[in-house]
Amino acid sequence: MASGRTIDRLPMLRWLVRAGSILACIGLWQLASSLHVHLGIVTFRNVPPPTEVVQSAIVLLKSPKLFAHISSSLWRVFAGYGAAVVIGIAFGFAIGRSRAASDLLLPPLELLRPIPAVAWIPLSILMFPSSELSMIYITFIGALFPIILNTVHGVANIDRRLVASARSLGGTPVAILREIVLPGAAPSIVTGLAIGIGTSWFCLVTAEMISGQFGIGYYTWEAYTLQNYADIIVGMLVIGLLGMGSSWLLTTLGHYLMPWRHPAVAR
Numbered sequence: 001m002a003s004g005r006t007i008d009r010l011p012m013l014r015w016l017v018r019a020g021s022i023l024a025c026i027g028l029w030q031l032a033s034s035l036h037v038h039l040g041i042v043t044f045r046n047v048p049p050p051t052e053v054v055q056s057a058i059v060l061l062k063s064p065k066l067f068a069h070i071s072s073s074l075w076r077v078f079a080g081y082g083a084a085v086v087i088g089i090a091f092g093f094a095i096g097r098s099r100a101a102s103d104l105l106l107p108p109l110e111l112l113r114p115i116p117a118v119a120w121i122p123l124s125i126l127m128f129p130s131s132e133l134s135m136i137y138i139t140f141i142g143a144l145f146p147i148i149l150n151t152v153h154g155v156a157n158i159d160r161r162l163v164a165s166a167r168s169l170g171g172t173p174v175a176i177l178r179e180i181v182l183p184g185a186a187p188s189i190v191t192g193l194a195i196g197i198g199t200s201w202f203c204l205v206t207a208e209m210i211s212g213q214f215g216i217g218y219y220t221w222e223a224y225t226l227q228n229y230a231d232i233i234v235g236m237l238v239i240g241l242l243g244m245g246s247s248w249l250l251t252t253l254g255h256y257l258m259p260w261r262h263p264a265v266a267r
Contacts, residue, residue, distance in 0.1 A: 026050050029047075029049070029050055030049050030050050030051070032044040032047070033047050033048060033049035033050075034049055046229060047229070048229045048230040048233065052230040053230045053233045053234055053237075055230070056228070056230035056231050056233075056234045057234045057237070060219075060231070060234055060238075065214065068214040069214050069215055069216050069218070069219050070216060070238070070242075071214075072214040072215040072218075073204055073208070073215045073216040073217060073239075073242070074242070076132070076135050076136050076139055076204065076207060076208070076215065077139050077197075077200045077201060077204055077242075077246075079136045079139075079140075080135075080136040080137065080138070080139030080140035080141075080142070080143065080200055080207075081139060081140070081143045081196060081197055081200045083136075083140050084139075084140050084141075084142075084143035084144040084147055084196055084200070085143070085147060085193065085196070087144065088143070088144050088145075088146075088147030088148045088151060088192070088196070089147060089151050089189060091105055091109070091148050091151075092147065092148045092149075092150070092151020092152045092154075092155060092189070092192075093151060093155055093181075093185075095148070095152045095155075096151065096152045096153075096154070096155025096156040096185070097155055097177075097181070106152075109145070109148060112145075113145045113149075117138050117141055117142050117202075117203040117206045117207070118206045120137070120138055120141055121134075121138065121206065121209070124137045124138060134207070135207035135208060135215075136207075137207075138203050138206055138207035139200040139203050139204060139207055140200075141203070142196075142199040142200050142202060142203035143196035143197065143199055143200040144196070146192050146195040146196045146199060147189075147192040147193060147195075147196045148192075149192065150188045150189060150191050150192025150193075150195065151185065151188065151189050151192055153188050154184065154185030154186070154187065154188025154189055154192075155181060155185045155188075157184075157185075157188075158180065158181050158184045158185065159184070162180050162184075163176055163180060163181070166179070166180055183258075186254075186257070186258050187254075187258060190250065190251070190254035190258070193250050193254075194247050194250045194251050194254075197243070197246045197247055197250060198243055198246075198247055201239055201242060201243035201246070202243075204216065204217040204239060205217035205220055205221060205239070208221065209221050216235050216238050216239050216242070217235070217239070219231070219235045220232055220235030220236060220239070223235060
């Protein structure tokens with residue numbers, strides 16, 4: 001009975017620890033900002049305290065521009081991310097299953113992969129006549145490479161004995177792909193999708209620096225240029241919440257579609 005009660009209390013205890021961790025970080029932030037702490041290499045002299053950020057967040061929540069900012073950012077992120085999912089998984093399967101495709105596609109992809117999203121801005125402006133397409137392209141680039149590399153990793157690490165066994169039993173290439181390769185590679189693909197959506201949000205501020213009148217990234221950058229420092233943190237927190245929610249949806253969907261997979265580390 002005692003062990004059962006301990007197990008029942010454990011989730012509540014974990015949530016209390018997590019809430020306490022967040023409150024401790026906010027408390028340290030408030031203390032450092034209020035006292036204008038200066039540590040030599042880093043200073044909190046110009047960092048607004050959480051109380052000012054809350055006031056700015058309330059102003060944004062009451063603003064008629066809030067919906068336009070969030071809907072513009074969601075459209076750009078998910079348009080770029082959707083294109084990256086289609087192309088990334090297709091390229092990942094091709095590279096993972098075919099040596100010829102690997103020789104043809106992997107070298108240029110490895111050459112382009114280390115280029116940061118901000119370096120693509122001038123070229124994207126030249127490539128696309130529309131600034132909207134330029135911003136979508138930046139979020140696309142951010143998500144593309146994690147999805148490709150994780151798909152390649154998942155497909156290339158399929159046990160060859162399973163494929164050989166299925167082939168010896170008369171399995172067609174389509175059946176092998178559907179029954180063995182796809183289920184085996186699915187965990188890596190879902191990991192790549194979760195990383196990709198995070199990097200898409202990461203690239204959003206960079207993308208919305210190009211142009212635009214709306215978007216959370218544009219709101220954050222505009223706050224910096226106008227020296228509304230509390231609004232910068234509000235924009236960052238909104239991007240963080242949207243990114244965290246997107247990643248949570250993807251991982252939850254992955255757990256639902258892959259009941260055979262049990263992560264070693266509990267969340």
